[in-house]
Amino acid sequence: MAGKSKRAAKVDEHGVLLVAPPKTISNKEHLQRLNYLFHLSTFHTIVNDQDENNALARMYAKNLDLIQKKTKSSLAPGLKRTLCKACQRTLIPNRTVRLGVLNDSKQKTPVNRVLVLECTCGKTKRFPIGKNPSYQAHGEKASNLFFFQK
């Protein structure tokens, strides 16, 4: 071992051993397959506006959900927000989702403002936006993400 220079590992102030980001991804094919299914689902939701039930688009989104669970792949919060958990519709404004900012408080204080996304099926997603307007989830912060492909 005398010939090899061992690089000292870095530890930050919180006692976390810092590791360099990986250069390759394992199971990239699963993620590419999920991306393709999401494309198909979005395409059929927007283009095929005659079908009120969005049957084909929902089938693709359901497949996406099943494969994601089966392969234990992770989806970014921005992608998960565009899928309805109840009916598997892709939430596209003016097509399958109604948008609105509500304030149910009596005094109408800005802290209590909530963004509501109401799917065609009636299921709602509520995002409290008043308390911390600059809030970002852990998976949305640019400092936590290292992109492989752009």
Place this chain on the structure above:
Amino acid sequence: MSSLKEIQQNTARRKQVYKPILDNPFTDEAHMWPYVRDQPLVAELVRSHVIEPLAHAHAMKLQGTLNAHFGFNSVVQYLEAPPTSDSVFLFVCNRDSVPSVLLSQIPILAQVSSCDITLVPLPRGTSDSLGACTSTDHDGLLLVVQDGKFDPHIATQLSAHVDHVKEKPWLLFSKSRIAALSSTAAISSKSKSKSK
């Protein structure tokens, strides 16, 4: 006697781990908003010909200077069912502290809407000056209808300096946006004892 670095390494309780994650191909922050070629000129045009007349009208309680809509609800309502076929300018303060979940809906809504929209991202700090134009919550959004009240020369200048929104991105297949999400995990006692 051990060094400070060795003490730190021995006290490490967690390690950094990376997990592959798939991002939304249509809400790519870098390509979602149109590119503004001359940002200072556009900011000055918007300030002098849109925000100042609206702020003056609001202060003097005048009506009818510009056909403007403030706030998320009002803008969405207009874009979902535009009452006229006039083209519109949508000014967005995407650099200010406007909730990202709110802003992420706007480019898709602009692409899906039936009216001709020019999205104009505004520089940081414009959100405060928008507050002088209205007494309601504006959410960093201002929609101005290009009718007879809006100067056509200014409209031409704005359109010339702002790229149009990429039309129908869902018709083109884009590569998957795969990222490694950084997180931490506990160092197991087994691996620690092995390294010792």
